[in-house]
Amino acid sequence: MFRQRLAADAARIQAHIDRVLRGFDDLPVVQGMAWATEGGKRLRGFLVMESARLHGVDEGRAIWPAAAIEAMHAYSLVHDDLPCMDDDDLRRGRPTVHVKWDDGTAVLVGDALQALAFELAAHPECGDAAVRADLALTLARAAGAGGMVLGQALDMAAESAAEPLTLDQVIALQAGKTGALIEWSACAGARLAGADPGPLAAYARALGLAFQIADDILDVEGDVAKAGKRLQKDAGRGKATFVSLLGLDGAKARAAELVETACSALDPYGERAECLREAARFVISRKS
Amino acid sequence: MFRQRLAADAARIQAHIDRVLRGFDDLPVVQGMAWATEGGKRLRGFLVMESARLHGVDEGRAIWPAAAIEAMHAYSLVHDDLPCMDDDDLRRGRPTVHVKWDDGTAVLVGDALQALAFELAAHPECGDAAVRADLALTLARAAGAGGMVLGQALDMAAESAAEPLTLDQVIALQAGKTGALIEWSACAGARLAGADPGPLAAYARALGLAFQIADDILDVEGDVAKAGKRLQKDAGRGKATFVSLLGLDGAKARAAELVETACSALDPYGERAECLREAARFVISRKS
Numbered sequence: 001m002f003r004q005r006l007a008a009d010a011a012r013i014q015a016h017i018d019r020v021l022r023g024f025d026d027l028p029v030v031q032g033m034a035w036a037t038e039g040g041k042r043l044r045g046f047l048v049m050e051s052a053r054l055h056g057v058d059e060g061r062a063i064w065p066a067a068a069i070e071a072m073h074a075y076s077l078v079h080d081d082l083p084c085m086d087d088d089d090l091r092r093g094r095p096t097v098h099v100k101w102d103d104g105t106a107v108l109v110g111d112a113l114q115a116l117a118f119e120l121a122a123h124p125e126c127g128d129a130a131v132r133a134d135l136a137l138t139l140a141r142a143a144g145a146g147g148m149v150l151g152q153a154l155d156m157a158a159e160s161a162a163e164p165l166t167l168d169q170v171i172a173l174q175a176g177k178t179g180a181l182i183e184w185s186a187c188a189g190a191r192l193a194g195a196d197p198g199p200l201a202a203y204a205r206a207l208g209l210a211f212q213i214a215d216d217i218l219d220v221e222g223d224v225a226k227a228g229k230r231l232q233k234d235a236g237r238g239k240a241t242f243v244s245l246l247g248l249d250g251a252k253a254r255a256a257e258l259v260e261t262a263c264s265a266l267d268p269y270g271e272r273a274e275c276l277r278e279a280a281r282f283v284i285s286r287k288s
Numbered sequence: 289m290f291r292q293r294l295a296a297d298a299a300r301i302q303a304h305i306d307r308v309l310r311g312f313d314d315l316p317v318v319q320g321m322a323w324a325t326e327g328g329k330r331l332r333g334f335l336v337m338e339s340a341r342l343h344g345v346d347e348g349r350a351i352w353p354a355a356a357i358e359a360m361h362a363y364s365l366v367h368d369d370l371p372c373m374d375d376d377d378l379r380r381g382r383p384t385v386h387v388k389w390d391d392g393t394a395v396l397v398g399d400a401l402q403a404l405a406f407e408l409a410a411h412p413e414c415g416d417a418a419v420r421a422d423l424a425l426t427l428a429r430a431a432g433a434g435g436m437v438l439g440q441a442l443d444m445a446a447e448s449a450a451e452p453l454t455l456d457q458v459i460a461l462q463a464g465k466t467g468a469l470i471e472w473s474a475c476a477g478a479r480l481a482g483a484d485p486g487p488l489a490a491y492a493r494a495l496g497l498a499f500q501i502a503d504d505i506l507d508v509e510g511d512v513a514k515a516g517k518r519l520q521k522d523a524g525r526g527k528a529t530f531v532s533l534l535g536l537d538g539a540k541a542r543a544a545e546l547v548e549t550a551c552s553a554l555d556p557y558g559e560r561a562e563c564l565r566e567a568a569r570f571v572i573s574r575k576s
Contacts, residue, residue: 027441084390108367114402115437119432123425132417133421133424136410137424139406145317153396157316
């Protein structure tokens with residue numbers, strides 16, 4: 001069930017982003033926005049769509065925050081890949097934006113994608129004003145210096161630190177860097193419905209951490225062709241990861257425990273949340 | 289009246305931003321956010337505060353969008369100054385963020401300031417949900433690929449174009465690059481009050497263009513010490529500016545006409561809008 005829904009949602013989100021981007025002038029920066037938002041698993045967008053289905057929210061409303069979070073995620077990748085950041089030239093199996101265009105265009109593409117994320121999250125078709133204001137405010141908090149950028153800043157500080165990070169520090173870093181947007185995505189359905197996002201937030205926090213541990217495992221065990229990005233870059237830099245801190249088996253065991261925690265958090269929803277539970281199991285089994 | 293209010297609002301906005309930034313961890317990226325938001329004329333923030341006063345909106349509400357637009361403006365300067373963009377090392381008389389820290393930190397500082405702008409514009413203390421959703425949505429449109437980033441992208445395209453831009457193209461470029469945020473600022477007071485932003489939008493469009501023409505004049509006639517930034521960089525690059533297209537006297541005459549247009553647009557407000565009219569006269573007389 002999960003894989004079919006993930007694929008169907010990905011296609012719908014792609015079509016929606018394409019439609020939105022056709023509303024802008026055809027400039028390199030807009031072509032770069034399209035390039036950066038193509039492909040990927042769209043796990044964050046799926047979490048928005050599935051949590052919306054769980055609350056009986058119309059797809060025509062949910063598609064806006066789903067596209068918003070994918071635009072936000074894409075912006076973070078474009079800037080993260082810049083030479084002055086992680087310096088990656090491959091993403092989703094294709095040249096990164098600054099390689100295909102140039103660094104200045106990549107800065108602008110990321111900037112425009114972040115603005116677009118807010119334009120989509122506050123869009124009139126998301127729902128009433130209370131929902132839109134809530135989506136915009138929580139998205140801003142998840143993306144900013146108390147959320148995703150905090151995680152990136154901690155990551156940057158770790159690069160120049162004398163000692164590798166401790167497990168607690170790596171957990172704090174990842175809670176910001178990948179956790180904040182994943183949590184926003186899973187909570188979006190409850191927010192669209194005006195419901196309590198508590199259980200979905202607990203689910204997402206465990207899921208986000210499991211996702212990052214799986215990423216670290218993939219970085220060691222993965223296949224570049226499947227991953228579509230450079231691998232084993234962390235080990236080469238002597239960077240603390242969940243694998244370096246817990247060992248490969250320890251990391252796998254921790255990820256599996258977190259998936260159990262994530263699944264249990266959805267107990268209030270009963271059987272109806274089975275697809276989200278499948279999603280949690282998927283993140284630790286994926287090959288890319 | 290205008291100069292006193294501009295100075296008083298600047299101090300209040302500064303204090304508000306400082307207070308907000310103290311809510312984040314003390315990392316280089318947050319220090320960079322503070323650095324980037326210090327100083328400057330705060331004309332955009334003043335336009336928010338003054339248009340709010342014109343509509344009888346409490347200062348305690350207006351301070352949020354005023355701080356938001358200054359955070360947004362500061363982000364655009366930090367990214368614009370990057371080596372891969374305009375490559376400036378001096379801003380407001382001080383080293384730019386990428387000079388004082390590094391390029392990666394400057395990318396993150398700009399990214400976090402953009403997110404902060406939306407956090408402030410959608411903040412619960414701005415007003416009811418309808419106001420907050422409206423502020424966030426219109427700010428996203430002003431900042432993104434149909435507003436400020438569009439202007440920056442047109443500017444970038446002009447750098448590599450074979451022919452200098454025409455007057456109409458320079459006007460379109462500036463309407464995005466500086467006009468969109470100035471218009472949002474002036475309209476914010478009406479939006480906070482749930483009133484029609486039409487007259488303020490007309491005022492701001494003329495003001496924004498006059499502001500940019502004055503900037504081009506300053507680039508030719510100005511004093512680096514007073515401007516606090518590098519000057520005469522446009523002429524050196526053979527770039528079309530209002531001065532190169534209209535001549536120095538023609539540019540001054542056009543700016544003066546636009547200030548008249550801006551002032552007349554405020555007729556529906558009568559005498560109460562005198563401070564905003566003074567602001568319009570100020571932008572073409574300023575030395576920095």
